[in-house]
Amino acid sequence: MDHHLLSRIQSRDFVVGIIGMGYVGLPLAVAFGAANFKVLAFDIDDEKTTALNEGRSYINHIGNERIAEMRKHGRFEATSHFERLDEPDALLICVPTPLTRHHEPDLRYVVDTTEAIASRLRPNQIVILESTTYPGTTLEVMKPLLERKGLRAGVDFFIAYSPEREDPGNIDHSTARIPKVVGADDERSLAIALELYGTVVPKTVPVSSTATAEAVKITENVFRAVNIALVNELKVVFDAMGIDIWEVIEAAKTKPFGYMPFYPGPGLGGHCIPIDPFYLTWKAREYNQHTRFIELAGQINSDMPWHVVRVLSDALDARFSKGLNGARVLILGLAYKKNVDDTRESPALRLIDLLEARGCSTDYFDPHAPEIPKVREYPALVGRKSVAWDPAQLASYDAALIATDHDGVDYKLLADVAKLVIDTRNACARAGANMARVVRA
Structure with a gap:
């Protein structure tokens, strides 16, 4: 089964879903679109999804032509209909992780997104969190939510963490030029995530767990x-x-x-x-x-x-x-x-x-x-x-x-x-x- 999934990634017969079309999610969508993947982009903001489907960008350093090119070739669609979360083979989560007024983690967007995925989760999907967070979020918060309906992580579906390294406006270090750290808590999830990201970045850097990958991102920013x-x-x-x-x-x-x-x-x-x-x-x-x-x-x-x-x-x-x-x-x-x-x-x-x-x-x-x-x-x-x-x-x-x-x-x-x-x-x-x-x- 894993060999079949890896082959589908290699042949681009693999739909990539990206949740959150902000300064991280949109450049990621462009990178996968440029690599000839079909991308289904999710966002709760109808104005964003409408703009994207019309070939318009709302982020200055991403030109309209890059969105229009993906649309022209049928590789890109944006939607605010989250009941379609079962359509992609991979779901990459790029939602905000702000602080509360007391400077404590506010994971409401991660939790809400994970619960939405869990309600539509099907076998052989891979779910990857990219949002910056504390070590343990993927394993302790996301995994239990995704397993609520009986599917098992690493067996029936796959889960990983790969921290975003976006630097808005930096033309020398765009998404497709930056090495990607990838961590998972089982070998199958890690292999699939590495294969997927390996198609769009110059180098993947595997680490031993999702918590380690989360700690890498925290370390970079600290x-x-x-x-x-x-x-x-x-x-x-x-x-x-x-x-x-x-x-x-x-x-x-x-x-x-x-x-x-x-x-x-x-x-x-x-x-x-x-x-x-x-x-x-x-x-x-x-x-x-x-x-x-x-x-x-x-x-x-x-x-x-x-x-x-x-x-x-x-x-x-x-x-x-x-x-x-x-x-x-x-x-x-x-x-x-x-x-x-x-x-x-x-x-x-x-x-x-x-x-x-x-x-x-x-x-x-x-x-x-x-x-x-x-x-x-x-x-x-x-x-x-x-x-x-x-x-x-x-x-x-x-x-x-x-x-x-x-x-x-x-x-x-x-x-x-x-x-x-x-x-x-x-x-x-x-x-x-x-x-x-x-x-x-």
């Missing part, structure tokens, strides 16, 4: 979170000493060994790095273990928006004898990283919230995010639109705050015409701007 926290702390310390952290980093990274550059900013953004460390911290308590180092990093990164607000407040007071209350501030860059439209967990949203709580009037400019989308933590901001880039209007603001350093923005002009620039990304210095009105934060 590594980044801790190192970003370190350089954020160094920024504050070196600033107090009159030392330029950006100059320090540029010099340090010339060392060909033992150093890897990380860069400071106004806080963490994206779905993974601000969230994943808390998943591990929560799970560690079950084993009476404490993640003091990780928790400290989380605290430092979470405090960075407050630091930026303090720098802005001090600069307004020092230069204009003006406080935050009543100040007009333009936020440059709403997305969490440069050159993408992804606003998930963006520190720019936190900055807007903090500034307005202090009495500021804020606008934002972002060529990639013309409107603030639905966000869980800041519902009052949803629907606000980016102002136009108008050099004549830049001087009307008391300060311009660079939260995200998109390419294509004229930072030299900004530094010349704005009354005050608070630069959290060193964008003005890199652009060769006049730094007389620029304060780095």
Whole structure:
């Protein structure tokens, strides 16, 4: 039976279902479509499924032509009808794994999706979780739900975990170019998952269990979170000493060994790095273990928006004898990283919230995010639109705050015409701007 399934994968007589058409699921669908698989894409958002079936992409770095090409050849269909979950041979789960208000794992989307699959599960399907989560989720949460109707994992159906490694907007490391870690708790599931992913990525990396694969993803993101926290702390310390952290980093990274550059900013953004460390911290308590180092990093990164607000407040007071209350501030860059439209967990949203709580009037400019989308933590901001880039209007603001350093923005002009620039990304210095009105934060 396994040989038959492997042969079907090799011959592309194997339907791939992907649940969740966001920044992970849609690129994955494109990768499998490009490998000549038939892809059935599931999402609860009818607007997304309608757009995809019309050949339209809603993610900037995935062009319409890539969706239209799959549609033209009949390899791709999107649906919000989850009763069709028994049609695909593989079901790849790419749903959000956020935190609760108490910074504990919120697995409602994983559980709801798993229960929907369980109601339609048939023999010989393989279910693979890609969403970032704590070690043990696949085995302890998903497997019991999937086995409720009597089918046995590793015997009647198959289950695995393969963490997403998506980096939105990174053309050098697209989904189909990144090695894929794959873990399963039985040999048959592992073999099928490896065969499936091996058709779309340059290399598969098998590990001994789903928990190990889950731990790999957590480790990758904790590594980044801790190192970003370190350089954020160094920024504050070196600033107090009159030392330029950006100059320090540029010099340090010339060392060909033992150093890897990380860069400071106004806080963490994206779905993974601000969230994943808390998943591990929560799970560690079950084993009476404490993640003091990780928790400290989380605290430092979470405090960075407050630091930026303090720098802005001090600069307004020092230069204009003006406080935050009543100040007009333009936020440059709403997305969490440069050159993408992804606003998930963006520190720019936190900055807007903090500034307005202090009495500021804020606008934002972002060529990639013309409107603030639905966000869980800041519902009052949803629907606000980016102002136009108008050099004549830049001087009307008391300060311009660079939260995200998109390419294509004229930072030299900004530094010349704005009354005050608070630069959290060193964008003005890199652009060769006049730094007389620029304060780095």
